[in-house]
Amino acid sequence: MDTPENVEDAVEVLQKLGLNEYEAQCFVGLTRLNTGTAKKLSELTDVPRTRVYDAIRVLEVWGLVEIQHSSPQQFRAVPLEEAIATLRGQYEGYVERLHDALDTVDVVEEDDESPVQQIWAMSGQTAIENRAAQLIKKATDEIVLVIGDESLLTENLVDTLNEVDDDIDLIIGTLTEPLQEQVRAVVPDATTFVSGLEWLHGESTTENKTSIGRLLLIDRSTILVSSILPDTKKEQAIFGEGFGNGLVVIARRIMAHGLIPARDPQ
Amino acid sequence: MDTPENVEDAVEVLQKLGLNEYEAQCFVGLTRLNTGTAKKLSELTDVPRTRVYDAIRVLEVWGLVEIQHSSPQQFRAVPLEEAIATLRGQYEGYVERLHDALDTVDVVEEDDESPVQQIWAMSGQTAIENRAAQLIKKATDEIVLVIGDESLLTENLVDTLNEVDDDIDLIIGTLTEPLQEQVRAVVPDATTFVSGLEWLHGESTTENKTSIGRLLLIDRSTILVSSILPDTKKEQAIFGEGFGNGLVVIARRIMAHGLIPARDPQ
DNA sequence: ATGTTTGTAATTCTCTCAGTGACAATAGGG
DNA sequence: CCCTATTGTCACTGAGAGAATTACAAACAT
Incomplete structure (x- = not known):
């Protein structure tokens, strides 16, 4: 199996963004295919065929892939710009929620401020x-x-x-x-x-x-x-x-x- | 222990952003304290004292807390706006890396485009x-x-x-x-x-x-x-x-x- | 009808994480 | 100076998620 370095890069980043290995590989695999079945995907990546389905379902919930419910099922990645926008939106949302939550909480009663060498x-x-x-x-x-x-x-x-x-x-x-x-x-x-x-x-x-x-x-x-x-x-x-x-x-x-x-x- | 709902919210979001439970709780705990020791933190949150240290170290690498290497060690959270900016920057960086990587990879040879009901x-x-x-x-x-x-x-x-x-x-x-x-x-x-x-x-x-x-x-x-x-x-x-x-x-x-x-x- | 492909599910092994206790080093007070 | 409470590091356990494989039933093609 070939694994261009960019592919590995993308997989790595996707994992940092919260996907697991199979999910990340499936998504990257799909961006290299216009459309793909579980079999094709498992051949292109090293995700076992039987586990492609789970991974795709998760990706679908993330809004990163579309599923065609035919037989065999067809999968395709959302267009790159859309995917990026979706991820941005997702994390922007989280960061804002965090900001709001922490903004309205803050400070427990505090006794002394140590005046020393800090x-x-x-x-x-x-x-x-x-x-x-x-x-x-x-x-x-x-x-x-x-x-x-x-x-x-x-x-x-x-x-x-x-x-x-x-x-x-x-x-x-x-x-x-x-x-x-x-x-x-x-x-x-x-x-x-x-x-x-x-x-x-x-x-x-x-x-x-x-x-x-x-x-x-x-x-x-x-x-x-x-x-x-x-x-x-x-x-x-x-x-x-x-x-x-x-x-x-x-x-x-x-x-x-x-x-x-x-x-x-x- | 009191757990205002906003605190729980913040902890939840932080976990979605990739921290584990202890790390998330410690960070939120620190934003409620101007400065804190492992003991104080473990009292405020329900993180075992002995595990505060690990959590803080991770948070420090994320750029979310500062450590004072005295004895006892003092911890404090980075100011909220800084923390938010750091997280934003982090994820923006990831998303950009992903964008670049996928942009330069794409498309494997493809045979037929199915013309049917999609x-x-x-x-x-x-x-x-x-x-x-x-x-x-x-x-x-x-x-x-x-x-x-x-x-x-x-x-x-x-x-x-x-x-x-x-x-x-x-x-x-x-x-x-x-x-x-x-x-x-x-x-x-x-x-x-x-x-x-x-x-x-x-x-x-x-x-x-x-x-x-x-x-x-x-x-x-x-x-x-x-x-x-x-x-x-x-x-x-x-x-x-x-x-x-x-x-x-x-x-x-x-x-x-x-x-x-x-x-x-x- | 039959053999292949496709989808689901169960199983094993590993590794991380939550939770706990042992222990040495370090204060700080008498 | 000694003693004790505090502080920091480790090592351990059980539970659960993830990686990898197998079994099997449903759907399909010929």
């Missing part, structure tokens, strides 16, 4: 990007951002940066000059520099090169530092708030030293 | 609505739509109807006059009528009232008929294409008879 860890590209966006929007005086990896300069981030008020200092550093050029091109209003922090390029320790992700300092009182795990490529971050926060203090000190070569635009 | 069954609100939208967009001459249930007159449907070209006959029927008024209000360009088909109001057979959903006839050659299951409220449809299609023929005949009381606007 350093929080989070992970995940999307989540960290969202947090960064929130912080940037909240800034009132100064934004210092160092981008350690090209892959982090996403469309979303660029949009957020370009929405920053004119009277806020926006300073963006990179680890390499090519990346600096890229930043200049897409965020013209920012002051850019190439970071003097060579250690950011990766630990010299043997193999395990943890590379820097981003470094974001807002109004000298809130800091977000992320790194990218070498194996999984997943992004991890730590996050501290408050002028007196230990992490923020260190960050300011780093800034004062090597981070920005000349304190003003080069 | 009547397809599909189900699901969203899917049927999407299909209806596609059909309406493809119409060139005439659109006849009968709406059997108020719940089907969604925003999406109204939008689609209002985008119809002026030179296409747009005829919309309802089962009741109040609903007709509603339609007139939101789709002013349509010719409306109240259907003469009393049997649409529900089978007289004992209990099992299957009520009509929608009935859509495009250019007298494509038909979509849906019904709403009385117990589950789920929508089911059958769909036929081609002027000679048996279902379409029947549909035309019904039209000629009782469906539209006076063939022209009343």
Whole structure:
């Protein structure tokens, strides 16, 4: 059996979206066929013929396939654009329901807010990007951002940066000059520099090169530092708030030293 | 333990989005707490304390909670708007990946297209609505739509109807006059009528009232008929294409008879 | 009529998940 | 400094979903 890589990709994604293996394979199989019977499908994919029927029924409920109740039964996938629209609609619906539900619940009585050293860890590209966006929007005086990896300069981030008020200092550093050029091109209003922090390029320790992700300092009182795990490529971050926060203090000190070569635009 | 209904709702939705029970409960629990420890969480929810840690780790990878690595560890949920944005981004990403993958795969060699009676069954609100939208967009001459249930007159449907070209006959029927008024209000360009088909109001057979959903006839050659299951409220449809299609023929005949009381606007 | 195809159902094995308890490490108070 | 309650990690169990296979009855073609 042939299994083009795109097919495997699609199957994988469909499973993340909640289908099981048979269902995912059947759907992808059907998108490759104008119309198909259980037999054809089981030949094209590696779903046992006798289990195609169950899978199709589930797919039908999802709104992803149509069934012709003849004998033998014929199946066909809903046109791609329709299928995508249906899935979008489905998840948009869930997300909205969640939003509503959580909006109207929230907060149980709370005693004391601990005033101490708060350093929080989070992970995940999307989540960290969202947090960064929130912080940037909240800034009132100064934004210092160092981008350690090209892959982090996403469309979303660029949009957020370009929405920053004119009277806020926006300073963006990179680890390499090519990346600096890229930043200049897409965020013209920012002051850019190439970071003097060579250690950011990766630990010299043997193999395990943890590379820097981003470094974001807002109004000298809130800091977000992320790194990218070498194996999984997943992004991890730590996050501290408050002028007196230990992490923020260190960050300011780093800034004062090597981070920005000349304190003003080069 | 108290469990406000919204909490249960949220937990349910989160599970549909791919979290397991503990993870869902922990997240909802954390949104009710500014910050919490494993113990607090296990008291608020009914997640065993010893399993809170696993759940939180997963949530952290999803980008939904932050962890403070102190002792005891502190957890807190990402702000609601951030969480929603993260989930949206996640699923949007999946859907796009799926779109791309399927776009570049498609079609295996195909022999014959069966020219016969094709009547397809599909189900699901969203899917049927999407299909209806596609059909309406493809119409060139005439659109006849009968709406059997108020719940089907969604925003999406109204939008689609209002985008119809002026030179296409747009005829919309309802089962009741109040609903007709509603339609007139939101789709002013349509010719409306109240259907003469009393049997649409529900089978007289004992209990099992299957009520009509929608009935859509495009250019007298494509038909979509849906019904709403009385117990589950789920929508089911059958769909036929081609002027000679048996279902379409029947549909035309019904039209000629009782469906539209006076063939022209009343 | 008969042999093949088609659809349903039951069965096995595996793996995840819900739920629980054992145990070492770690506070924090006397 | 010691003792005890708290905290974090693991390992285990039973139940249920999913993957894979087989048996069998209904429908079909020749």
